[in-house]
Amino acid sequence: MPFSFLKRNRTSQASTRFPPFAVDMHAHILPLLDNGPQSLEESVALIQEMASQGLRKIIATPHIMGEFYENSIENIRNSRNRLRSELIRKCISVEIDMAAEYYLDVSLVHMLEQGQPLLAIQDTYLLLETSIVGRPSFLYEAIELIQKRNLVPVLAHPERYHYLQQNFDLVIDLHRRGVLFQLNLNSWQSNHLATRQLAERLTTEGLVSFVGSNTHNQREWSHIKDSIHSTVFARLVEKGLLNSHLL
Template sequence: MIDLHCHILPGIDDGAKTLEDSLDLARAAEADGIHTIVATPHHRNGAFDNDGNAIPQLVEDLNSHIKEHEIDVTVLPGQENRLTGELVDELKQGTAIPVHKSRYVLVEFPSVQVPHYANRLFFDLQVEGYMPIIVHPERNKTFAEHPNKLYELLQAGALTQVTADSFTKKVPKKTRQCAELLLDHHMVHVIASDAHDVNRRTFDLSTAYQSIQAKRGEEEVFYLMENAERIIDNETIYPEPPQQVKKKKFLGIF
C-alpha cells in the first residue's frame, strides 16, 4: 500500500519527535502492509513553517536510517500545505512542494471555515498546472455541515484525501458518518493515514480498506489504491463525477 500523508520526519512538526520515533513509524507502516510513505510535514498552519527546499534532504537522510535498520519502507518528499493566499507563489519558489515532484498538492483547510478565496486559489493552482487535494475534509466543520460546499470545489477539479481512521471506530461517530457520506457521493479519491505516532495517531490503512471493501466491494478499494499510485507517479486521475448531497441525508448526521 501507499500512504500519501504521514508526519514521519523527526523533530519538525507535531509528528515524530526523534529519529527513533520515525523508525518506529516506519516499522508500524511495514507491519500494516505499507511500502511507500509520503512525508508531509505541516507548512503555514500557524504552528509550523517547513521550507519545502529542505524536505528532500531530510527524506534522503531518513531513508538511509530506514535502510540501515532493514525496514522495507521508502519515504518520499511532500508537504501538508495550509490554504493561504501565497500558496501558488510558494510552490513556484519551492518553499511549498507537491507530492513527490508531481502536480498533486496536499492542501489543508482550517478546521472550522472554508476561506472565501478558496475557489479562486484552486483555480489559480490549476492554471499553473497543479492539482489540489483537500486533506481530511471530513474534519472541517463547514464541509461536514454543508457538504455541497465541498462538492462545488470538486466540480471545479479538486480532489480529496480522507483519513483512514475516519472509516474505523477510532474517531467520533459524526466524523465517521461524514466520511461515509462523502464516499457514497463520490467525493473521496484517496485515503491516507495522517499518522503522527505509533500509539494515538498511527496507521490504519489496512483496517480502513477492509471496512470499505466490506461495505462497497473490492472495486472501490482498487479505485482508491490506484489513485494513490497514480498520484505518486504523477499520472492523471479519472474521478467519478461527484454527487450533490440532498439536505435530508445530512441533517440527520449533523
C-alpha cells in the same frame, strides 16, 4: 440520490498485485519538523510498524503553515534523506518520498501568486488543509492559482471540516471544480458523529480519490492500522482509489 455522474472511471486496487494500502500519501513521519516524531528513532520505529502492514511507500507530508511550521523544501529534503539512510542501514525496505501538507492561508496564496516552488506529490498533487471551522474566503482563488500551476488540488481530510459537514453542496461544487478528496484512514470510526457521517457519504458517493493515514506517531498508528481491514476500506478500494498509482 447518489451523484453517480461525478464518479470517475478508476482502476480498482483490488485487481492489482499490490496490497490494498500499499502507499500512504499523507503521513507525518519526518523527525523534528512538525507535530510528528520528535527523534530519528521514533520515525524509524513508526515506519517499521507501518511496513509490517504491507506499506511499500510512504509519502512524508510535513506541515507548512505560515509562521507556525516554517518548513522549506531544503529542510524537508535533508530530513527525508537522513531518514532514508537510516532505514537502509537498518535494512528496512520501504520507499520514502516527500511532499508537504500546506495550510491554506495568505502565505500560501502569496507563494502561489509569486510562482514559488512547491512540494507536490509526484509533482502533480498539492495537498491542502484549511481551518476546521470556517471556509477560507480565498478558497476558490487558491484553487484557480493551483490549477494555473498545472497542479491538482487535493483537500486533506474534508470529513473533518465543519463548513463541509454542514454544506454538502459545497463538497459537490469543489469536486466539480477539480478538487480531489483525501479521506483519513480511520475517519469512519471517529468519535465525532458529523465526521463519521461525512466520511460515509463521501465513500457512498464515490468522491474519495485518496486515503491517507495522517499518522504522527506509533500511538496513532496503533489505532489506525485496523481500519485497513474494515468493510468501509474494502468499499473504498472497490470504488477505486488513486493510491496505488503513486508507486
